[in-house]
Amino acid sequence: AMAISDVGLPGEVPWKKMSAEELENQYRPSQWVVRLGAEEALRTYSQIGIEATRRARATRKSLLHVPYGDGEGEKVDIYFPDKAAEALPFFLFFHGGYWQSGSKDESAFMVDPLTAQGVAVVIVAYDIAPKGTLDQMVDQVTRSVAFVQTRYPSNGGIYLCGHSAGAHLAAMMLLANWTKHGVTPNLKGFFLVSGVFDLEPIMYTSQNIALQLTLEDAQRNSPQLKVAQAQPVDPTCRVLVVVGQFDSPEFHRQSWEFYQVLSTQTLCQGEWKASFEQLHDVDHFEIVENLTQKDNVLTQIILKTIFQ
């Protein structure tokens, strides 16, 4: 098969040396699940998300479908801890699904263990493709963060977490121009779970049928390329980049290289307190499914980061 492109230094951008078929495979997370077949892995993920959401809505104090903008799709679900407290920490979750599937209504995975420990959890909806473009999704997510800060100005910190495509959206918040939104959110941490930070390879996969990214769109929306232009944040703000052991080599490379660019910046400007974790024995879907469990490694990392 023909390579996509022969430009770039050998070893530096390995995806440019891949056949179209190999690239497609690297960017299809369900193909890398070892415990189940691809279809069953996707079905299980969706079932666990639906069940966690049903349970969260039945057992937690919540505000559902709260608008953060005028658009039909611009809604959040907010889940509260049982005990009222001042300076509640807020944890926002951006679901994955390659910017073209998933919804807030099946993504309340972490609500039970986090609200039990005193964290308010906000599950954010955004307009997936083809209705929404990447630029619109980034703008929506930015407004959802501004909304939480405006509505809860005495929050005890805002933590952003995204999975896969949602980790991309969360990472774009490192670049947001908050003055344009009239509010500076009290950002204290980012949890970027199995994310994509350089969108260019996505253009050459079937994911781009719905996304219709041009090279300019991909570059403008790639935190890997743009993070050098990031706005300064609270010097105590942490950025955790995590990937699952069974994520594909391209997903590992994406996370590692984004962590590298963040930590280089830390040296230059002293801004990002970045760390990198490869989570043992989990794939692209289990890494989030396990957030339903209070004793899971990532749940514990999140709680420790919030309450350190």
Ligand SMILES: N[C@@H](CC(=O)c1ccccc1NC=O)C(=O)O
């Ligand atoms: N069509 C993809 C699905 C996928 O990538 C995905 C599904 C649910 C949550 C996150 C995903 N990946 C990135 O956003 C696959 O077969 O793996």
